[in-house]
Amino acid sequence: MKKVELLSPAGDLERLKIACIYGADAVYIGGQDYSLRANANNFSLDDIKEGCRFAHEHGKKVYLALNIVFHNEDIAGVYDYIRKVVEAKIDAFIVSDLFLVRYIKSNFPVEVHLSTQESASNYLSVNFLKQEKIDRVVLAREVDREGIKEIIEKTGMDIEIFIHGAMCTFVSGRCVLSNYFTNRDSNRGGCAQVCRFCFDIDDEEIPFSMAVKDLNMSSYIKDMISIGIRSFKIEGRMRSPFYLAVVLSSYRRIIDAVYEDKLTDDLLKRELKILARVSNRENSTHFYFKEAGLEDQYYTGRQEISNQDYLGIVLEKNNNIYTIRQRNYFKVGDKVEFITPNMEIISLNVTNLYNEKGEEIEVANQADSIIKMKLDIDLPIYSMLRKNYLD
Amino acid sequence: MQLPKEGDNLELIINVNKKELDEFLKFTNSFIIGLENYSINYFELSCQEIKEILDKYQEINLFVSINKNIFNKDIPDLESKLITLSKLKIKGILFYDLAILEIVQRLKLDLDLVIHKTHMITNYNICNYYKDKGCKYAYLSTEITAMEMDEISKKSSIKLMAYFIGHPIISHSKRKLVSNYYLYSKKDNEDNIHIIKEHNKDGSKYYINESSKGTNILTYEILNGTKAFVELKNSLDYAILDSNLIDDNLFLEILDLYKKNLTEELSDNELISKVNNLIGTNDGFFYLKTTYKVK
Numbered sequence: 001m002k003k004v005e006l007l008s009p010a011g012d013l014e015r016l017k018i019a020c021i022y023g024a025d026a027v028y029i030g031g032q033d034y035s036l037r038a039n040a041n042n043f044s045l046d047d048i049k050e051g052c053r054f055a056h057e058h059g060k061k062v063y064l065a066l067n068i069v070f071h072n073e074d075i076a077g078v079y080d081y082i083r084k085v086v087e088a089k090i091d092a093f094i095v096s097d098l099f100l101v102r103y104i105k106s107n108f109p110v111e112v113h114l115s116t117q118e119s120a121s122n123y124l125s126v127n128f129l130k131q132e133k134i135d136r137v138v139l140a141r142e143v144d145r146e147g148i149k150e151i152i153e154k155t156g157m158d159i160e161i162f163i164h165g166a167m168c169t170f171v172s173g174r175c176v177l178s179n180y181f182t183n184r185d186s187n188r189g190g191c192a193q194v195c196r197f198c199f200d201i202d203d204e205e206i207p208f209s210m211a212v213k214d215l216n217m218s219s220y221i222k223d224m225i226s227i228g229i230r231s232f233k234i235e236g237r238m239r240s241p242f243y244l245a246v247v248l249s250s251y252r253r254i255i256d257a258v259y260e261d262k263l264t265d266d267l268l269k270r271e272l273k274i275l276a277r278v279s280n281r282e283n284s285t286h287f288y289f290k291e292a293g294l295e296d297q298y299y300t301g302r303q304e305i306s307n308q309d310y311l312g313i314v315l316e317k318n319n320n321i322y323t324i325r326q327r328n329y330f331k332v333g334d335k336v337e338f339i340t341p342n343m344e345i346i347s348l349n350v351t352n353l354y355n356e357k358g359e360e361i362e363v364a365n366q367a368d369s370i371i372k373m374k375l376d377i378d379l380p381i382y383s384m385l386r387k388n389y390l391d
Numbered sequence: 392m393q394l395p396k397e398g399d400n401l402e403l404i405i406n407v408n409k410k411e412l413d414e415f416l417k418f419t420n421s422f423i424i425g426l427e428n429y430s431i432n433y434f435e436l437s438c439q440e441i442k443e444i445l446d447k448y449q450e451i452n453l454f455v456s457i458n459k460n461i462f463n464k465d466i467p468d469l470e471s472k473l474i475t476l477s478k479l480k481i482k483g484i485l486f487y488d489l490a491i492l493e494i495v496q497r498l499k500l501d502l503d504l505v506i507h508k509t510h511m512i513t514n515y516n517i518c519n520y521y522k523d524k525g526c527k528y529a530y531l532s533t534e535i536t537a538m539e540m541d542e543i544s545k546k547s548s549i550k551l552m553a554y555f556i557g558h559p560i561i562s563h564s565k566r567k568l569v570s571n572y573y574l575y576s577k578k579d580n581e582d583n584i585h586i587i588k589e590h591n592k593d594g595s596k597y598y599i600n601e602s603s604k605g606t607n608i609l610t611y612e613i614l615n616g617t618k619a620f621v622e623l624k625n626s627l628d629y630a631i632l633d634s635n636l637i638d639d640n641l642f643l644e645i646l647d648l649y650k651k652n653l654t655e656e657l658s659d660n661e662l663i664s665k666v667n668n669l670i671g672t673n674d675g676f677f678y679l680k681t682t683y684k685v686k
Contacts, residue, residue: 038683068683070514071535072542099516117511122461124490140460142565150463171460175562176510177608179534179681181594187510187534190683195562198590201569201599206576207590210568292566299575 003259004224005231007063007160008248012041015241016051016062018382021341022245023252026061027051028094030189030237031085034078035065036117037237038189049088061091065237067115069173069187070097079103086110092135096173101132111135113160117173117187121147123154130157138233141167141215142287149227158230163217164247164275165235167286169195169210169297198300211298216283218251218275219268222258242310242327245384246278249343270390277389280306311336311385312364312371322373324385331363335388341380347388348377401624403649404454406557406633408434412448414639418646421452421629423485426472429457429465431487432560432607434635438475445479452482458507459604460565461488470494477502485530496525503527505552509560510534515546522549528628533559537619537677544626553623555616556645556666557633558598558609559675568606569599584636586611598636612673613637617666619677620649621659644669 008024010016019027029035029051030042043051048064055062064085068074082093082104092111093104096118104112112134119140120126126137136158139148152159168175176186177194184190201208215235217224224232232255234247250271257263276283284296308328316323330336330350337347353361354372364371404421412422424441425433433456436444445453455476461469473494476484483503484491495502505528506512506521518529530552531540544551573580584600587608596611620630632649634642648665651657657665 069511070516072514072539072546075514075516096511097514097517099514099520102520119460120489122463122466122488122490124466124493125461125488128489128493142460143462147463169566169568170562170564171605173511174460174509175564176534177562179676180561180597180610181589183679183681185534185681185683187513188681188683190681199587200590201572201587202582202585204576204578206572208572208587210564212566287565294571294574297566297568297571299572 001259002230004229004255005160006248006251006255007231007233008244009234009237009239010051010244011037011237011239013043013047013051013054015239015244016043017054018241019244019248020055020058020060021380021382022248023341023343024060024234024248026063026091026231027055028063028065028233028237030065031081033081034068034070034074036067036115036187036189036191037065040237045084045088048085048090052089052091056089062089063092063094063111063113064090065094065115066100067094067096067117068189069117070099071188074188082108094138098132101134105133114138115172116140116162119171119173123151126151126155126157126159130155136160136231138162140172142171142292144290145223145227145288148229152228159228160231160233161224161229162215162235163221163224163232164215164251165239166281167212167215167235169212207300209298209300212286212292213296213298214279214281214283215286216272216275216279217285217288218254218271220285220288221251221254222263225255225258240310241313242384242386243278245339245341245382246274246386249339249341250274253343273390277307277309309387309389311387313385314338314379314381314383315370317379317381320374320376322375322379324371324373326364326369326371327367329363329365330385330387335391336385337388337390338377338379338383338385340383345390346377346379347391348375401627401653402452402629403646403653404452404552404629404631405646406433406631406635408635410436410440410444412444412451414643415646416448416451418650420448420450421454421482423454423456423631425456425458426476428603429459429469429472431459431563431602431604432609432635433458438472438479441476441481442479445481453480454483454485454505455481456485456507457491458485458487458509461490466490466494470498473500473502474498483527492524492526505530509563513539515543518543518547518549518551522547528552530554530631533614534676534681536680537616537622540619540623541626544623550628551626552629552631553616553619553627554614554631554633555620556637556649556670557614557631558611558636559614559633560607560609561597562608563605564607565605567601569601609636610673610675613670614675615666615670615673616675616677617649617663618674621652621663624653641669 008019178186425435477500485507
């Protein structure tokens with residue numbers, strides 16, 4: 001049985017590498033034009049080339065989002081751009097404007113995936129897309145479990161579903177709030193997330209909110225595999241490397257446990273705790289089991305809680321001296337844990353800290369500064385250091 | 392702007408909010424209505440009611456908008472409705488979901504198709520794509536400029552519709568956002584339509600309404616695309632004037648001015664000036680390019 005794909009976002013080259021080594025089977029990225037996250041760091045052509053090289057070396061795939069809704073002025077340069085990206089060895093394009101499908105499929109031997117922006121939500125539209133030679137469809141977020149299952153059964157299409165991260169309040173492609181409120185074009189990558197603003201409605205005293213909770217399908221991965229979904233997509237090209245590492249490794253452990261028939265309630269409980277900790281919003285399953293309702297959204301404006309769990313990332317290793325880019329405050333004596341690309345979680349007490357010059361320090365308190373730790377354990381590069389909250 | 396194509400004349404098409412069309416007939420004979428359970432932000436009628444309209448007004452061109460997202464469970468009924476509509480003398484179907492294109496072609500239904508993917512018909516290539524797929528018309532997005540519309544008309548051969556007067560929809564959710572709010576607030580939701588604006592700010596207001604299909608947000612100010620209409624009237628095939636949420640008399644007054652302009656009883660400048668006086672100068676994105684990179 002072909003294993004389901006775990007698909008990660010990557011906002012830049014570092015995140016792509018982290019995604020690849022933390023359990024993603026494939027990553028989706030945006031170029032410097034034509035993708036729906038115009039304000040992420042995004043990838044130059046050289047970055048795409050290097051990203052594809054790195055990913056392929058690790059047996060992973062790279063998909064490029066080309067999913068803006070094109071205006072006339074965007075068209076002229078896109079054909080040359082597609083050719084260059086194909087030369088960089090991209091595995092698939094994610095598109096929403098259908099005129100591109102015909103061009104790509106008749107000129108290049110790469111896959112084309114249909115973006116959720118097109119909001120495909122039924123088997124007839126997926127059949128139409130299959131005739132257009134589209135290789136994969138990212139279904140609308142509003143399709144429920146039975147709908148997904150029936151689409152797969154009736155079309156045989158390779159189906160990709162969002163399983164984790166932020167959700168749009170509105171149907172993808174059917175929202176231009178951002179255009180009207182901020183003049184930023186939501187369908188060309190400028191979405192200002194107006195749905196997360198707070199509003200007044202009529203003369204009511206209680207503010208009106210449209211903001212929705214995040215999606216978290218971690219408890220239902222086994223079921224989602226059983227209905228034939230081919231790819232599980234994590235949302236968030238703007239998310240931090242730490243977030244990606246934690247979320248991906250958690251889902252990797254769950255997926256692997258399903259296939260190895262080792263999924264237990266205890267494992268799920270632990271992963272839920274990890275995922276809840278890295279998220280800054282509450283979560284729900286939204287439309288998967290029923291119409292999204294009262295409990296799937298917020299009513300009093302933004303409710304986001306950040307924590308300072310992420311302490312740093314291992315950049316280099318020289319014998320038993322580790323160079324770490326620090327993120328949040330910690331000190332000698334703290335109980336911390338490393339999460340590693342091997343899916344291990346290693347707990348320890350901080351017994352020493354050094355600054356970049358090698359001078360002993362008691363606290364690490366400057367975000368993005370370089371620190372060093374002497375450790376008698378073997379950690380791969382890109383291991384992440386975080387507060388210990390599992391013990 | 393380009394010269395009129397031979398044999399082509401721009402027609403006004405009214406998005407109506409009632410079954411009685413008599414008062415509109417001296418201005419145009421082209422109309423759009425919605426289909427019960429299948430339309431978003433249109434006045435919805437059953438197939439029987441549509442038949443009654445066509446029986447009563449035999450000379451009209453009636454387009455039916457089926458613009459909701461289609462789900463599997465909708466398909467059997469939708470097929471049946473499309474078959475029924477194909478037997479009536481409607482002018483065409485405005486559609487959002489590709490399922491409709493698939494059904495019409497598979498069943499070889501005698502229906503002209505208008506691609507109506509609200510915010511996504513924004514370039515000439517997508518218009519040409521849908522023409523190749525059998526669509527006769529494309530309904531242009533309200534978020535592109537007049538210049539972009541003109542370029543589309545030059546570089547595509549599909550017949551074009553554009554929206555010039557009304558309260559355009561700017562977002563649609565399957566969620567019941569208004570009902571949820573009133574449930575949460577433990578208050579009765581007594582109105583079909585509400586007004587929202589950003590909390591504690593003096594920004595623009597927007598309409599928000601809800602139906603069985605979800606929640607819609609519309610502009611509060613009336614879009615006045617009259618200047619663009621004047622510039623584009625030789626480039627387009629249909630100019631849409633939407634009566635939804637506009638006072639009946641005001642709407643008729645606007646229609647009268649547009650009609651007089653098309654019959655050359657009113658100059659372009661007079662039309663612009665008179666409509667501006669009636670509804671203000673909110674010209675949306677006709678002359679405003681959106682941005683998307685802020686870094």
